[in-house]
Amino acid sequence: MAQMFNRIAIVTIFIFTLITIGCQTDQSENSTYLNTKHTEKLNVVATISMITDIVENVGGNKINVTGIIGEGVDPHLYKPTARDTQRLKNADIIFYNGLHLEVRITGSVLDKMKDKSKAIAVTDKVHKAQLRPTPEFIGGYDPHVWHDAKIWMNATETVRDKLIEEDPKNAEHYHKNTKEYLKKLQNLHNDLLRLAAQIPLEKRVLITTHDAFGYLGKAYGFEVRGLIGVNTENEVGIADVTDLASFIINRGISTMFVETSAAPHGIKAVQAAVQAKGYNVKIGGSLYADAMGTPGTSEGTYLGMMRYNIGTIANSLQTELELAYSE
Ligand SMILES: [Zn+2]
Secondary structure, eight states, X not given: OHHHHHHHHHHHHHHHHXXXXXXXXXXXXXXXXXXXXXXXXEEEEEEEHHHHHHHHHHHGGGEEEEEEEOTTOOTTXXXXXXXXXXXXXXXXXXXXXXTTTTHHHHXXXXXXXXXXXXXXXXXXXXXXXXXXXXXXXXXXXXXXXXXXXXXXXXXHHHHHHHHHHHOGGGHHHHHHHHHHHHHHHHHHHHHHHHHHHTSOGGGOEEEESSXXXXXXXXXXXXXXXXXXXXXXXXXXXXXXXXXXXXXXXXXXXXXXXXETTSOSHHHHHHHHHHHHTTOOOEEEEEEOSSSOOOTTSGGGSHHHHHHHHHHHHHHHHHHHHHHHHHO
């Protein structure tokens, strides 16, 4: 009996010793792990909120992400603060839109970086045939590609590929998240097509402050007209206001839209010019053109923002159609 007890005690001590050695090995491996830079979470910085949203969806809990340009902020005019510049310099990867959207960030920081390979434009792999040429914009292309969900799917794949390149051990995680997000984007694209198709063709005229919705128009069938062209750096001129007012009167258009990230005074001036000629044009709502809504709300996500925009457009144009029938 005593012999058996001793044998159990020896086996127990042996197992305990093995466990202790095992734990020590794990601890020493862990400390090596923590001290090795490339095994830490990637530190990713994104410019506009729509890109931050992609990075969060694809990266999930395997990365740390910081978005620079927030709610209601115009990316064409955004100047990086000293803190932004530091964040951009310390980042492992920077995702930006490109096509000269964030000119003040690219000009003052990204173009001057020694290691340019860490800054990736999410529009890099979009086929040129999918881009809207515009002589108005530096570089010759309209940068507002996120308004076409199909192009945004391409941007999502670019984000995935760079994360995998920099962090191959989590490749499976990035692939899985991308697959799920792409499915959501495809569903969004189908919804946008379906909702736009419900608006009669002759009513599908989208008038906004600046030409941010050209890709939405091209993909989902809207004629688009912005008061000041593609770039908000353009000033509103008297001729812009009178030209647009004439267009509205001649075409019998009764709805315009303002934008959350651009001043509404230009559109209000057009409204006044139309009214001065004895006609009426209403403001159908505020659209998310170049920035998403409040974080934590539906419009604070790319999917929610896009659904909000098409809902606002469809409701405003449809309501007016119903009113026209009832009059
Ligand atoms: Zn814009």
